[in-house]
Amino acid sequence: MGAITPAMRAEYGQPADWIPAKVLERIDNAEILDRLDEARDLIHKADHAAPDLVWGYRDRAREVCAAEPRDDVERRAQQWITKAEQATTAVHAETCRAEARSIRNANPPAPRRPRTRPPTAEEVRHAEWVASLKAEINAQVRQQTRGRLEALESGVHSLTATVADLTKAAQ
Structure with missing residues (x-):
């Protein structure tokens, strides 16, 4: 559905290569740009961070780019939240909520940014x-x-x- 254009590659550089092809097929250009903007912001923070934080920012930028589509992630997490609400025991409910957190943590979303058409x-x-x-x-x-x-x-x-x-x- 979305595609990395030569203009995006020129503007964002290496992070444009961090979005997997299987993810690109399932997200639109607005989400691609959100991911690339977030990756650029994180890399900029890494460039100005203490040496022990640099790789954390860079890893987070890669995770944001490689994450599953945010709508899919939120739908999967919401299914676990719904299961938690229907659980009959507190332990089962907490396990379901933990699974939702795990899904969200494994696929950090890039914040939505306003785009002008x-x-x-x-x-x-x-x-x-x-x-x-x-x-x-x-x-x-x-x-x-x-x-x-x-x-x-x-x-x-x-x-x-x-x-x-x-x-x-x-x-």
Whole structure:
């Protein structure tokens, strides 16, 4: 379903090779990008971490990339949680919850990140139309404002002249 593109390989480098082919077939591009973003973040942390933490961050990045699809993991874990809720003994319930935790721990999910999609051709045309409409309205407003400003300036000039004449007459 998803695929690693040459652009992804160029942007993310080695982590793009850490997602197994069998997993790539079952996840979409949004999840691929989430995994690669998380791996890049973890590698960045490793580059700035204390020496004893470096391999932990790098291993976690590999685990995130190699994990089963997050929807499958969550569905499997939820099945165990449901079994735990239906269990008749506390021991059985705890065993079921432990199995759900084990599934989630073995397949760490990459956090979902907001993704923006490219605008459609219609959305681009609409945005261009709105921009041209705004430019036309701004031009009209400037023209009207310029006319009013000129009228105000001539009124101020004539009032200034009248005040000057009155001041001369009063002296």
